[in-house]
Amino acid sequence: CCRMKEAAEHNMKMHPMWQEPLAIPGGDRQSPIDIVIRKSVYDSELKPLVTDYDPQTCQQIWNNGYSFLVEYDDTTDKSTVKGGPLQDKYRLCQFHFHWGESNAWGSEHTVDRKLFSAELHLVHWNSDKYSLFEEAVMEENGLAVIGVFLKVGKRHEGLQKLVDALPAIRHKNSVVDFNRFDPACLLPSNTDDYWTYHGSLTTPPLTESVTWMVMKQHIEVSHDQLAVFRSLLFTAADEEVQKGMVNNFRVQQSQCGRTVRSSFS
Ligand SMILES: NS(=O)(=O)N=C1NCCCN1
Numbered sequence: 001c002c003r004m005k006e007a008a009e010h011n012m013k014m015h016p017m018w019q020e021p022l023a024i025p026g027g028d029r030q031s032p033i034d035i036v037i038r039k040s041v042y043d044s045e046l047k048p049l050v051t052d053y054d055p056q057t058c059q060q061i062w063n064n065g066y067s068f069l070v071e072y073d074d075t076t077d078k079s080t081v082k083g084g085p086l087q088d089k090y091r092l093c094q095f096h097f098h099w100g101e102s103n104a105w106g107s108e109h110t111v112d113r114k115l116f117s118a119e120l121h122l123v124h125w126n127s128d129k130y131s132l133f134e135e136a137v138m139e140e141n142g143l144a145v146i147g148v149f150l151k152v153g154k155r156h157e158g159l160q161k162l163v164d165a166l167p168a169i170r171h172k173n174s175v176v177d178f179n180r181f182d183p184a185c186l187l188p189s190n191t192d193d194y195w196t197y198h199g200s201l202t203t204p205p206l207t208e209s210v211t212w213m214v215m216k217q218h219i220e221v222s223h224d225q226l227a228v229f230r231s232l233l234f235t236a237a238d239e240e241v242q243k244g245m246v247n248n249f250r251v252q253q254s255q256c257g258r259t260v261r262s263s264f265s
């Protein structure tokens with residue numbers, strides 16, 4: 001919609017993060033994209049996703065100036081995802097969100113151009129083949145990100161613990177301890193139905209190392225819960241001009257002939 005375009009243009013001017021870099025690594029498998037349902041290809045070989053998350057590996061929640069992220073101890077294979085389109089086991093390192101200033105937009109991916117109010121990304125790296133995230137981030141099969149759409153509706157009880165921690169990390173680079181959070185509570189009840197394609201990170205380093213798995217079923221969060229996301233700031237406490245953390249999504253990228261597969265017909 002026009003207001004969203006205005007917000008994205010404003011973003012490009014105001015936030016260096018969302019000014020597209022001149023040179024993009026590779027450039028023909030960038031994310032996010034619009035998932036065109038009628039162009040997606042059902043693949044019966046796609047298996048259900050198998051997530052196995054240990055809440056004890058949850059370490060901290062912090063504001064990195066792009067989003068807020070919950071970080072997990074990824075020194076062992078305690079919180080992992082496998083199955084689905086994946087050949088290997090991938091270790092959870094963090095999850096974060098993208099959202100708009102209005103409930104009318106905020107997601108990075110869209111489905112037949114439908115915008116959601118926000119999008120959750122659970123970021124994992126291939127621990128069968130690599131020993132560090134920093135290594136995997138450069139490799140074609142290095143990362144696996146689960147995307148979940150958020151829609152404004154009923155309050156999400158599991159999310160509230162996270163929402164209650166946000167006022168303590170309002171500014172960029174603020175961090176607080178955050179333990180025993182089970183990210184499985186943020187997954188939709190049905191994780192068997194998803195779209196998958198090869199793409200990139202949507203924030204720097206934008207490397208084309210991601211197997212995306214975007215859930216067909218969204219989760220619901222309340223208007224008030226999303227309003228707390230919008231109370232965060234892009235800026236550090238010592239900056240003169242404070243900027244509200246909203247519209248922290250990347251503009252959509254061309255599909256470049258890529259096929260999006262679906263795990264459901
Ligand atoms: N939005 S995204 O694609 O997950 N981008 C990321 N960039 C840095 C590392 C984690 N994720």
Ligand SMILES: [Zn+2]
Pocket residue numbers: 096097098121202
């Ligand atoms: Zn993201």
